[in-house]
Amino acid sequence: MKVDELSTITAAFQGIKERAESRWQKLWHSGQPVILVGTATCGRAAGSLEVLQTLRDEVKKQSLECQVIEVGCMGYCYTEPIVIISKPGYPSIAYGHVNPVIAERLIKEFILGDNPCLEFVIGALEKNEFVPSFSEFPRAEYEQKIILKNCGYIDPEQIDHFIASGGYEALVKVLGMPPEEIIDEVKKSELRGRGGAGFPTGEKWEICRHSRGRPKYVICNGDEGDPGAFMDRTILESDPHSVLEGMVIAAYAVGARYGYIYVRAEYPLAVYRVQVALRQARELKLLGKNILGSNFSFDIELFQGSGAFVCGEETSLITSIEGNPGIPHHRPPYPAVSGLYGKPTLINNVKTLTYIRHIIENGAKWFAAIGTEGSKGTAVFALAGKVVNTGLTEVPMGTTLRQVIFDVGSGIPGGKCFKAVQIGGPSGGCLPESALYLPIDFDSLSKAGAMMGSGGIVVLDEDDCMVEMAHYFLEFTQWESCGQCTFCRLGTKQMLEALGEITKGKGKIEDIDMLAELAEDIKAGSLCGLGKTAPNSVLSTLRYFRDEYEAHVKEGRCPALMCQELIAYYILPKKCERSCDACVGTCTVEAISPNKDRIKVIDKEKCVKCNTCLVACPLQYNAIVKFSPPDQVPASR
Amino acid sequence: MKTVSLTIDGKEIRAKEGEKVLWVALDNGIYIPNLCVIREALQSPAACRLCFVEVEGKDKPVTACTEPVIEGMVVNTQGPQALRLARTAFELLMASHPVECAHCLSRDSCELLKIAPHLKVRLKIKRLRGLPRGLPIDSSSPLFIYDPNKCVLCGRCVWVCRERLGIGDISFAHRGFQRVVATFGDEPMARARCSACDECVTVCPSGALCFKDGKGPKEELNRPVEKSKS
Amino acid sequence: MTKEQVNHIQETRRILKQFSRKRGNLIPILQEVQGKLGYLPREAMLVIAGFLGIPAIDVYGVVTFYNQFRLNPPGKxxxxxxxxxxxxxxxxxxxxxxxxxxxxxxxxxxxxxxxxxxxxxxxxxxxxxxxxxxxxxxxxxxxxxxxxxxxxxxxxxxxxxxxxxxx
Incomplete structure (x- = not known):
């Protein structure tokens, strides 16, 4: 690149940056309080929009000089809605489980008065003498936020916030570098794709760079379809520009002219915020024709995925953009050689692309120093299921599962026992307690029978039946199979039928072996990644929890008391309180009635096993129990 | 065009570089089961998963329809791993294919009946569950019957209708286990434009599309190519 | 043709004005039309197929493949x-x-x-x-x-x- 072109770019960006920084300074250092409200999907579901409205109304009513802005998700989803108040003279304080009443109090007592309402505090953002800060939380010892750093702290709909926190500087830096050098840097960082398979990112870029055919495309894969995973959504909703910056850098490195960002239509907020981000980036010439006055042009279009899990697979994502059913095809050719419309196409996951700006800024060495031998950097996980702190976390590769579940996630709620952890979504597997010591990285997880996947961690406790879980995940992949290849279309269906019969107590002992054999063949014989990984949930549960399968088949018993056909509800006559009718009133199908002694009895014929009565029975009586197999229930008198 | 030499099942063969193993084998009298691939088409969908072979130096079986031949390649169509996968795939197809050969109008031209003995698989699959699809049989056309339950989703009819005839009246619809060859709106064939043409029937390998009189021409799409004398 | 069907066709045609006749636009078009009509009636699919110059079955194949699309009117x-x-x-x-x-x-x-x-x-x-x-x-x-x-x-x-x- 010519020297004068470079100086045009730097000068153009300098202007943008100065303006962004002055706005940022004005926001934070004008002596006025600032209120941040987390309005990502998780916050909204918990009612953060009502909280936002209350805060704005109160500010108006009290004619306060105070900014209320929307931010994304901090990752502490268990305590949404979250509000952060930064008032001069105080540290920035985060409040959890805020509702409109608390919001009103915060304004009246903290903004107007001087009472920081400590009873609602989660923690402070910076270290101070009054309130424990997030950095002092036990989980902080294990967490290292790189790509989640901005999430929850900047307004995703204001590009200035992103730029003021260092955004688009990496882009300016690469525009002065030869593309080969950028690819080399990414290669040296040893970054591996975060979509699941873990292919070395730099190598993919190099292949695409050297592929003939024009124009080239860059696609960001945000088709996060795993039930129970929401990392990509959070990043797109909380910090969309970091993804766009990664895409532009990638495009420059491989020589692409057009890009697509593929986001599920089920994520309307992410779709909206990406659209806003695209518009703002174009306005500042960070996207589009002659980016920042350089000779490099690249533009991105948003494509909304229409709800097919298989479109997370790169070849089917591409056929989907072309306007077809998302049917994968045989690789090679790989998309980097022949992808969208037969042209070289670089396709990377949201998280992978988000790492790029940090690698460019801080250097490959810095990145490669984090993590383990074969897996560098951090891993982002969505923690869900039977764990106290559900939400997002980012930890260095090599952190053990125990640390993530028990230290970051604070363990299992309700004093229950840990049973297993399902990692990697429907393509991943269930690992038992003995695997908790495992360091999280691409290779050790796949060795243990799970996989990194896109990063969903679901914790299971003693009340969860492993056969049922395997059935659940297989039902999902079976439903989402595109139906093209024989193994996936018919093989998973065969497995699902067999599993279904086992959960109903109708399975045969041969079925267990048939499942294992068929699972191996489907894994080896399927055309695409969906089919190749679909049997993992069954294979891993068979490997670690075969005894549960056998209990279902041989005894018709569900050890976790979960499989509906294998359990029965029973009211212990000795514990049932004559004067209490809680269960009778709550039963939705009128299956419970008192006998002549006013002891309640469940009509097994009518009972639909919805568990409502068990929840309703007051704790001091605790009279309702589940039995498995159902014939263990004593005959009613 | 560069030619390479390779061996398939011990037989030494010369072939065009990059040609797919499946065609090279078929043209040299070595049968490899296949349903979904069409020689004239640009790309194989690699969907039926029947043409697995083992290649020396590769730890897993590969599909012959997608594997290009290279110099010195050693292919084994009878390797135990490849046969295991092909058999399982075939068993899966048969487990949801109504086996009523005695009454089937297509029994003389049925390719499934050819593949079964080759893979040494019985038509009635014992270790798997029967998974009937329960779809209505369409006999609306005056010429042919369409029984989607017998369909193996090879896509030959779709290809002929679209690529060879340029009509495009039938194609795949729905997803997963429900995937089916259908007309627009899942309407009977007679209501779609295609009722008078029967090209699709001539290429169906599984009896899903068959002439009402049980006769009529059959075309073998992937016929071996005679070697040119030069 | 019922009044409802005529209306569906008109609405669909209006939406199509924002799009070029590119196959890649099929899914965005279907999303827009369904957003307007609540579902994808037969007549709308036929109009879309005509607009893009593709067989109607191709539109039907896409609609029946993705979870998002529905063929029946939604409830209130x-x-x-x-x-x-x-x-x-x-x-x-x-x-x-x-x-x-x-x-x-x-x-x-x-x-x-x-x-x-x-x-x-x-x-x-x-x-x-x-x-x-x-x-x-x-x-x-x-x-x-x-x-x-x-x-x-x-x-x-x-x-x-x-x-x-x-x-």
Whole structure:
């Protein structure tokens, strides 16, 4: 690149940056309080929009000089809605489980008065003498936020916030570098794709760079379809520009002219915020024709995925953009050689692309120093299921599962026992307690029978039946199979039928072996990644929890008391309180009635096993129990 | 065009570089089961998963329809791993294919009946569950019957209708286990434009599309190519 | 042709004006049309196929492939039961059973009076409030069988109130 072109770019960006920084300074250092409200999907579901409205109304009513802005998700989803108040003279304080009443109090007592309402505090953002800060939380010892750093702290709909926190500087830096050098840097960082398979990112870029055919495309894969995973959504909703910056850098490195960002239509907020981000980036010439006055042009279009899990697979994502059913095809050719419309196409996951700006800024060495031998950097996980702190976390590769579940996630709620952890979504597997010591990285997880996947961690406790879980995940992949290849279309269906019969107590002992054999063949014989990984949930549960399968088949018993056909509800006559009718009133199908002694009895014929009565029975009586197999229930008198 | 030499099942063969193993084998009298691939088409969908072979130096079986031949390649169509996968795939197809050969109008031209003995698989699959699809049989056309339950989703009819005839009246619809060859709106064939043409029937390998009189021409799409004398 | 069908065609044609005749636009077009009409009627699909110059079956193939698209008109109220992992573990399937029982329809169907349509959704990301049912685009927390009855009752009361006001 010519020297004068470079100086045009730097000068153009300098202007943008100065303006962004002055706005940022004005926001934070004008002596006025600032209120941040987390309005990502998780916050909204918990009612953060009502909280936002209350805060704005109160500010108006009290004619306060105070900014209320929307931010994304901090990752502490268990305590949404979250509000952060930064008032001069105080540290920035985060409040959890805020509702409109608390919001009103915060304004009246903290903004107007001087009472920081400590009873609602989660923690402070910076270290101070009054309130424990997030950095002092036990989980902080294990967490290292790189790509989640901005999430929850900047307004995703204001590009200035992103730029003021260092955004688009990496882009300016690469525009002065030869593309080969950028690819080399990414290669040296040893970054591996975060979509699941873990292919070395730099190598993919190099292949695409050297592929003939024009124009080239860059696609960001945000088709996060795993039930129970929401990392990509959070990043797109909380910090969309970091993804766009990664895409532009990638495009420059491989020589692409057009890009697509593929986001599920089920994520309307992410779709909206990406659209806003695209518009703002174009306005500042960070996207589009002659980016920042350089000779490099690249533009991105948003494509909304229409709800097919298989479109997370790169070849089917591409056929989907072309306007077809998302049917994968045989690789090679790989998309980097022949992808969208037969042209070289670089396709990377949201998280992978988000790492790029940090690698460019801080250097490959810095990145490669984090993590383990074969897996560098951090891993982002969505923690869900039977764990106290559900939400997002980012930890260095090599952190053990125990640390993530028990230290970051604070363990299992309700004093229950840990049973297993399902990692990697429907393509991943269930690992038992003995695997908790495992360091999280691409290779050790796949060795243990799970996989990194896109990063969903679901914790299971003693009340969860492993056969049922395997059935659940297989039902999902079976439903989402595109139906093209024989193994996936018919093989998973065969497995699902067999599993279904086992959960109903109708399975045969041969079925267990048939499942294992068929699972191996489907894994080896399927055309695409969906089919190749679909049997993992069954294979891993068979490997670690075969005894549960056998209990279902041989005894018709569900050890976790979960499989509906294998359990029965029973009211212990000795514990049932004559004067209490809680269960009778709550039963939705009128299956419970008192006998002549006013002891309640469940009509097994009518009972639909919805568990409502068990929840309703007051704790001091605790009279309702589940039995498995159902014939263990004593005959009613 | 560069030619390479390779061996398939011990037989030494010369072939065009990059040609797919499946065609090279078929043209040299070595049968490899296949349903979904069409020689004239640009790309194989690699969907039926029947043409697995083992290649020396590769730890897993590969599909012959997608594997290009290279110099010195050693292919084994009878390797135990490849046969295991092909058999399982075939068993899966048969487990949801109504086996009523005695009454089937297509029994003389049925390719499934050819593949079964080759893979040494019985038509009635014992270790798997029967998974009937329960779809209505369409006999609306005056010429042919369409029984989607017998369909193996090879896509030959779709290809002929679209690529060879340029009509495009039938194609795949729905997803997963429900995937089916259908007309627009899942309407009977007679209501779609295609009722008078029967090209699709001539290429169906599984009896899903068959002439009402049980006769009529059959075309073998992937016929071996005679070697040119030069 | 019914008046409704004519209307569908007109609406579809209006939407098509924003698009070029590129096959890659098929899915965005279908999304727009469904956003407007609530579903994808036969006549709309035919217009779209004509516009893009592709066989009608190709439009049908895409519509029947993706979860997002529907071929039947939706009900007045949409009930979406989340079957994400967290919801499943906390009894999402029990909630689904309860909805099916009460509405007397299966998942993917609309009640004969077109009041409700029932469907499942694979995770709406509100895992902390499991089991979740999204009722008319608003996620409802901890929807257990008793809450199903409660939600239906509130619709009933609303309807009663509305009909009284109309008298």
């Amino acid at each position: 109220h949409s009930i979406r039961v989340c079957l994400g992992t967290a919801c499943h573990m906390k009894g999402g399937y029990i909630a689904l059973d309860a909805w099916k029982r009460r509405l007397d329809i299966d998942s993917g169907e609309t009640t004969p009076d077109r009041e409700f349509d029932l469907d499942t959704v694979a995770c709406v990301g509100c895992c902390t409030m499991a089991p979740v049912t999204v009722v008319d685009d608003k996620p409802q927390a901890q929807v257990e069988p008793t809450k199903v009855d409660g939600i239906l009752l509130s619709f009933e009361l609303e309807k009663e109130k509305a009909s009284k006001e109309n008298l």
